[in-house]
Structures are given as C-alpha cells and as structure tokens.
Amino acid sequence: MGKKLAIGLVAVVLLGIAGYFGVRAVGERSARAEVERAFEEIRRRGATARFAEASVDPAARAIVLTGIEVGAADAGATVRIGRLTATGAQPPRDNYAEAEALDLEGVEITLTGSAAFGGTLVYAIPKVMIDRYRGPVVPVAAPAGEAGPFGAARFALRQFAATSAAKITIPAMTLRHQPAAAGAVPIEATYEGIAAEQVAAGKVRSLLIDKLAFSGPDEVPARDGLGGAAPAGGARQAGELSGIVAARIDTAPFLAVLAGAAPGAAPDDYQAIYGKVVTGPYKVRHHDGSTAGADSLLLEHVGIKPSAIALDRLLELDALSRKGPDLSVAELGELVEETRRIIDGLAFRTFSMTGLTAASADEKLRIAAVRLDGFAAGVLDTFELEGLDGTDADKRAVKAGQLVVRRLDLKALADLARDADAPTPVGLLGLFKVVSGIEASAIEVPYDGENGSAPGQALRIGALTLGWGSVLGELPTTVRFEMKDVSGPISAADGEPFVYLANAGITSATMSTALNIAYDPASGDLQIGPLGARLEKAFSVSLDTSIGNVPKEAFADAAAAFGALGDITARPLKLKVENLGLVELMLQQLAEAAGVTPDEIRNDLAAQVDEIAAVLAQVNPDVVAVADAVKGFLAAPRTLTIQATPKPDTPLLPLFLADAPFGALSAFSLSATAGP
Structure with missing residues (x-):
C-alpha cells in the first residue's frame, strides 16, 4: 500500500491534486501543523513523508512548502519537490480542495522494480504550473487486493480521473530509464513546451508538446565497413519529434485495459482514446549512420476495445513472443489467436505520414505520402503509398508512383501464419480473404535479366490492377487482372518470342496483359474474358469465352470446385x-x-x-x-x-x-x- 500512496502523490504533483495543503489556518505555526497532519496520514498508511518548511499568506490565500519528499515503504517509488506554492486555495469541501494556481519547482520522481518495468525510471521536472485545479484531499482508494506490476499505473489513472485543471504547463521534462540488465543501454527522453488544457474526468481537451528528443537501444544491426558503429550490445539511436498536438484525449479506456475485464464479461464497443493527433517533423539516426524521418504525421479517431486488449492478454502475448523460434505448435497457435484478439481491439479512421525518408551509406528512399484509412475489427479498408523514389544497394533507381492495397484483413493473415512453414494449396486459398485488391502505377525496379543477361537495366510497369470480390466460401466470383505497359530489357536467352525481337536488334520490349472473370449467380454463367496479351512490335492476342451451368456451391472450396466440373457446360x-x-x-x-x-x-x-x-x-x-x-x-x-x-x-x-x-x-x- 505504501508504494501506491507514493505513486498517488506522483499524480497529485503532476496533475494538480494538492488537496493535502488546503488552507484552513492563518499563521505559519498552524499551517505547519495542518501540513504535518496531512503528512502523518501518509506515514500512517505505510509510506515515508516529510517536508522542510511551510509558510502561509492569508491575504493571498497562499501556502508554500519546501523540501518535500514522499516515498514507498519498500523504496520502490520516491517523489521529491523542492518548492510547492498554492495560490488562491480554498478550504477542503467534500474531501476535495481547490486553488487558483499551483506551482511546483524541482520535481524529481524515481521508480524502481516492477513500477519501472525493471531497473530504474527517473523523471526530472524543473517546473510545473497548474491553473484552477481541483482534486481529492487524500488519494482515491484502490479496489481491495489490487496488485501486480501495473498497480501503480492503475492508481495514478484513478487519481487523474478525479482531478480537473484549466491548464497544466511544463516548460521542460526529462526521463531516464535504466534497465536492470548489466550493460543495457538506457532510454532517455527530453520534452520541451508541454501544455495541457481543460483536464477533467480523465480527459484532456488538448495537449501540445513543442519538441521530444529521445535516445535508446538500437536494434538496427551494425554494417561492416561503416564507421562510427557502436559496440555490440551498446548500440544507440537518437531522434526527435516536434510540433505535437493531440486533441480529445480520454484515459478511461487505458484504465479499463489495466484493470482487466471481469471473467465472462461481454465484449465491449470501441472507446475513443484520441480524437486527433498531428505532429511536425520526425527524424532518427541509428548507430551505423543510417537515418529515417518524416515531415508530418496525422492520426484521427483512435479507439480500443478494453476487453480485447486486456492486461493479462498483453503479458501473455509478450511472454510467447519472447520465445521466438522455440515456440511449440500449440504455443504458435496460441500466439496467433492472442494476436487476432488484440488486432480486433484496435480501430482508427485515418493514419497518414508525409515526406518519409530513409538513408544509409548504400541506399536512399523517399516516400511522398503513406495513408491508412478505416481500420476496425482487424480489417484495413485502404493502404495507399504515393511517390516512392529511391536507390538500392547498387545505387539503381527504385520508384513507384502509387501503390494501393484494398481491404487488408490482418486476422486472416494471422490465420495463414499458422502454416507459414508448410503451406498447402488449399490453405493458400486463404489469400483471397487477406486482401481484395492491389493497384500500382509508375513502378520502376532494377532488373538484371535471365542469368544476368541485362545488368544495370530496369523493369518498368505503367499500371497494374489485381482484384477479386464476392467471395463465396473460399473462392471469389469476380477476378480482375490488368497490367499495362510493362517494359524491360530482352535478349535471345529469354526464348520465344523475344528471341526474334532480340535477333532483329531490339533490346527492350513493352507488354500488356489482362484477365477478367465474373460469375452471374442468376444464370450460372462464368464469363472468362477478355483475356489477352499485347507485345509491342510483336503481336496481340485476346480470348473471350464463358462456361455455363456453374453452381454457387462450386465456390465453397477447392474440393467443391473440382466436384462441379462434371456439370459445367461449354459456351x-x-x-x-x-x-x-x-x-x-x-x-x-x-x-x-x-x-x-x-x-x-x-x-x-x-x-x-x-x-x-x-x-x-x-x-x-x-x-x-x-x-x-x-x-x-x-x-x-x-x-x-x-x-x-x-x-x-x-x-x-x-x-x-x-x-x-x-x-x-x-x-x-x-x-x-x-x-x-
């Protein structure tokens, strides 16, 4: 309980819960006695608590405390405040206190053990300014028996939900997390210009952060021949993100996740956690000198299902993923199933990034924009990439004008992962449920030809469309494939008909192909065509036909399709x-x-x-x-x-x-x- 009280005071300090210091006296002696009683209550509940001085200004209704230090009995959490000034304070009413302004200076919060995910986590906040706060006099009571590694976080979120403030301003804040493992690389972050407005009932109308700079362990492997690479096990990356603006934040769903759903509880609906998040430039530099970044980021209407993203499920998924290749067949199935459930618990309307860049000593890449629209129940309506321009390790051009993926089903993809090591032909039919279509245009990729017959050349695709729909069982009833203006180098080694073009001195060729299949359930006809191909300077061929008496049951699966062949008639x-x-x-x-x-x-x-x-x-x-x-x-x-x-x-x-x-x-x- 002592640790929870200390973490509760962390929330008090950061969120304006200064109810311990309601002004009910006019003299410094009585003010000190009043504060002593509040700190004694903290000590009575198992924590350590002390302060150096207390003074009061009755005319300004202000109280000043210095040298504050509160810690858990097991030393797992400690809060230090150099100076706390509450102005315009009101006497507590209904166990709540109010003040016009609350200023804190020299704040330092230290967490260790499970509260810090192992290791030590230190927050350093030179100054906090809170306008028009209202908060409980004593920490909000936690449910009986609440424990575990996230007990402190649950406690802090409950405190936050009981607090309100017109504005919270933090000019600067740093944090440092040192993992417990010997030689582990620490995680460090520095925030500048934090401002939150209209905080109440666990919600924040808007949050602004001018700049976030961070550094930590780098998972990008070192590359031979590149200078400046960090030693193995000590590789670091560093980056920054600026111009962060978030609107309509709600912490209640996070608390529901950490609290966990009751056994047998019915699935809940999506609960909004962010209305909108916008950022300015982002950039990161890895230890090997490679870099990545973006000009801006946009995230709109983000929600979660707390029952699907339960704490126990997250911990179990983390434990399974850490086993890696050592997973048994049963554990792999469990990992896939847990992943499906968590995917089902996430939703957003829009996620987009502009001006993405990545560069290393050998490769460069820039993408004008990436956009994801309409994600819910594990299904993404649209993934769109525009303006890809880069080079590969041999400094050859790689380009894409546009790439679009329609209706990507991540849960169906997780199902395919079950037999990824040994996929069966029937199992591969599940690909029809993973996506419903792919579109691309202005593609250029390096192409060396057959057996390196055209080194340094490029393969270009003017436009590509592949889509299917109206899946009945395992098979789609409509398929469309079209590829226009595919051009690339040719040689006699490519065989017929390219050998005749190459012998005539033609070094490149352009080809287009198309296939359309459509089923009419009313007539039972399956239209095949137009199916065709066109090779410029060579030939064009097209086929148009259909087959009849095709039953709807033929699309149930591969076995049903084969069984229906005896009834199908020619057209x-x-x-x-x-x-x-x-x-x-x-x-x-x-x-x-x-x-x-x-x-x-x-x-x-x-x-x-x-x-x-x-x-x-x-x-x-x-x-x-x-x-x-x-x-x-x-x-x-x-x-x-x-x-x-x-x-x-x-x-x-x-x-x-x-x-x-x-x-x-x-x-x-x-x-x-x-x-x-």
Whole structure:
C-alpha cells in the first residue's frame, strides 16, 4: 500500500491534486501543523513523508512548502519537490480542495522494480504550473487486493480521473530509464513546451508538446565497413519529434485495459482514446549512420476495445513472443489467436505520414505520402503509398508512383501464419480473404535479366490492377487482372518470342496483359474474358469465352470446385490474333537460317496447314474453312479471328478427358476470318 500512496502523490504533483495543503489556518505555526497532519496520514498508511518548511499568506490565500519528499515503504517509488506554492486555495469541501494556481519547482520522481518495468525510471521536472485545479484531499482508494506490476499505473489513472485543471504547463521534462540488465543501454527522453488544457474526468481537451528528443537501444544491426558503429550490445539511436498536438484525449479506456475485464464479461464497443493527433517533423539516426524521418504525421479517431486488449492478454502475448523460434505448435497457435484478439481491439479512421525518408551509406528512399484509412475489427479498408523514389544497394533507381492495397484483413493473415512453414494449396486459398485488391502505377525496379543477361537495366510497369470480390466460401466470383505497359530489357536467352525481337536488334520490349472473370449467380454463367496479351512490335492476342451451368456451391472450396466440373457446360469461344511485326521477323529469320526467301517459308507453312487440316477435317469439316483463314493470315499477316461454338449442353469435362488430342473438335462448330 505504501508504494501506491507514493505513486498517488506522483499524480497529485503532476496533475494538480494538492488537496493535502488546503488552507484552513492563518499563521505559519498552524499551517505547519495542518501540513504535518496531512503528512502523518501518509506515514500512517505505510509510506515515508516529510517536508522542510511551510509558510502561509492569508491575504493571498497562499501556502508554500519546501523540501518535500514522499516515498514507498519498500523504496520502490520516491517523489521529491523542492518548492510547492498554492495560490488562491480554498478550504477542503467534500474531501476535495481547490486553488487558483499551483506551482511546483524541482520535481524529481524515481521508480524502481516492477513500477519501472525493471531497473530504474527517473523523471526530472524543473517546473510545473497548474491553473484552477481541483482534486481529492487524500488519494482515491484502490479496489481491495489490487496488485501486480501495473498497480501503480492503475492508481495514478484513478487519481487523474478525479482531478480537473484549466491548464497544466511544463516548460521542460526529462526521463531516464535504466534497465536492470548489466550493460543495457538506457532510454532517455527530453520534452520541451508541454501544455495541457481543460483536464477533467480523465480527459484532456488538448495537449501540445513543442519538441521530444529521445535516445535508446538500437536494434538496427551494425554494417561492416561503416564507421562510427557502436559496440555490440551498446548500440544507440537518437531522434526527435516536434510540433505535437493531440486533441480529445480520454484515459478511461487505458484504465479499463489495466484493470482487466471481469471473467465472462461481454465484449465491449470501441472507446475513443484520441480524437486527433498531428505532429511536425520526425527524424532518427541509428548507430551505423543510417537515418529515417518524416515531415508530418496525422492520426484521427483512435479507439480500443478494453476487453480485447486486456492486461493479462498483453503479458501473455509478450511472454510467447519472447520465445521466438522455440515456440511449440500449440504455443504458435496460441500466439496467433492472442494476436487476432488484440488486432480486433484496435480501430482508427485515418493514419497518414508525409515526406518519409530513409538513408544509409548504400541506399536512399523517399516516400511522398503513406495513408491508412478505416481500420476496425482487424480489417484495413485502404493502404495507399504515393511517390516512392529511391536507390538500392547498387545505387539503381527504385520508384513507384502509387501503390494501393484494398481491404487488408490482418486476422486472416494471422490465420495463414499458422502454416507459414508448410503451406498447402488449399490453405493458400486463404489469400483471397487477406486482401481484395492491389493497384500500382509508375513502378520502376532494377532488373538484371535471365542469368544476368541485362545488368544495370530496369523493369518498368505503367499500371497494374489485381482484384477479386464476392467471395463465396473460399473462392471469389469476380477476378480482375490488368497490367499495362510493362517494359524491360530482352535478349535471345529469354526464348520465344523475344528471341526474334532480340535477333532483329531490339533490346527492350513493352507488354500488356489482362484477365477478367465474373460469375452471374442468376444464370450460372462464368464469363472468362477478355483475356489477352499485347507485345509491342510483336503481336496481340485476346480470348473471350464463358462456361455455363456453374453452381454457387462450386465456390465453397477447392474440393467443391473440382466436384462441379462434371456439370459445367461449354459456351462460345472467340480467339483473335493481331500481328504487330512478329510474323515478318519470324519469316525473315527462318528464311535466312534456311537460305531461302521469306515467300518460300510462307509457302511451306501454308502446305503444312493444308496437311494438318486434311487430317482434322475427318473429325470436323469446319477445319477446312479455318485452314483457309490461317493461310490468308500468312499471306497478309494482319488479323486472324477464330470462333468456336459448342453444341447445346456440351459438358466441359469430357472435352479435357478425350483420348484423341483433337477429339474435342467434334463438339464445336468452327469459323475463322483473316482481315485487316
């Protein structure tokens, strides 16, 4: 109990709870006696408490105390105040005291043991100024039997909830946490220009901090060849954050987390802890010389579910995570489940950062903006990155105009983590639930080609869209994939068709692809297409078709999809090929290799088409018309269109299981045209 009283006085000092010193006398002797009685009450409850001098000014209704020192019986917490001045104090009423102003000078708070997370934590505050405070005369009583490493924090939050002040000003404050482990790097922080306004009932209307400077252990590993790296185990990082403004702060949810939910308690709703947080520039420098920073940060409408982020759960999660690779299968499952619950307990409307930078001796990176919108129940509506520009370790450009991720489900991602070491094909279907879409534009990344055939080159993507939706069970009913203007170096080693382009002296190529799939539950048709690809200076190909009689149950899982194949029927198919220069390159290069003319190669190919058509025409006479169109395309290679129309209610599965390779031809009516 002594430690709690000392921590309670910490809250008294910092938050304006000066009820111990209500002015009820007019002389210094009686004032000292009054203060002695208050300090005796603290000592009676198990703590140590003393002061040097007490004086009073009845006209100003002011009292001054010097040399204050209060400590827990076990020396786990100590508060020292050089001078405390209360002006305009009112006599206590209903166990509460009020004052127009409360000034504290030379404040030092020392915590050790569990109250300081192990080790020693020291706060040094040269001056605190509090306007129009109201607070309890004695510390707010804690529930019977409350203990544990966060008992003091719970006690301080209860004191804070019972306190009000118009404004609290702290010009400067420093803290230093020295871990108990031998040789551990201490954590140090310095705050400048702290001002809190309208403090009441555990809430703060606004909080301003001009600057926060910090230093502590650095987890970034040292890099060989970089000067100034700190010794192993003693690596430090340092940084600062300025222009911090927070609005509509509520500490009640934090107290609910530390207090813990009662066994069997019903899940609660999200409770707001911040209305808005805005900061100016942030920067940090690691021990190896690398740096990181941002121009600004914005966080809006942050809330938590106290029952989901219970103290016991946090402690258990911390204990499991510290085991690392030593986790058993059962412990890994428990870790994933606890992570899911905590993720479910966090929510915010917007989190964004602008002007992000990172730099080391070898790499540089700048991102114009990162924005996360709509996070609740473990699901993020949108992640958006804009204006990435940097270099890799070889000083090659890495760029991205925009990257967007739609509906990222972190709880589904945690489920996939269960079998991350040995994922199954069926388990990978869970990826459809992790995200619903990805978009990117103006991407540039280093690309060395096949087996290093194009060193120092770049791969560029004009635009990429990948998305799916309307998931029925494990499988989506709509899929869209589109990639435009993908360009990069090519060589003969890339194989066909790139070998013909490379042999013609073309060193780079640009390609676009697309795939669209959409299911109509009413008709049972699954539309496939347009599906296509376009290689500039080579060719363009597109396919448009569908399959019918697809039951909704086919999307439940992989087994159901396979089981439905026997009922699925074929639908009309249209294939279109457009020559963009590849046919001429192939004819020319084949002719040169054979020592003949391109027309001779063209005639040989036409003869081969006739031979194949003569065989296939025995299965389907329509093949003759298709062969004529193919020969017309060879003669004037522009566009070739082939259409296949299945006979009514043609089952799809037997077409793939036919014994003869071309047995499926009998199930379709064929037509083809060659034209411009």
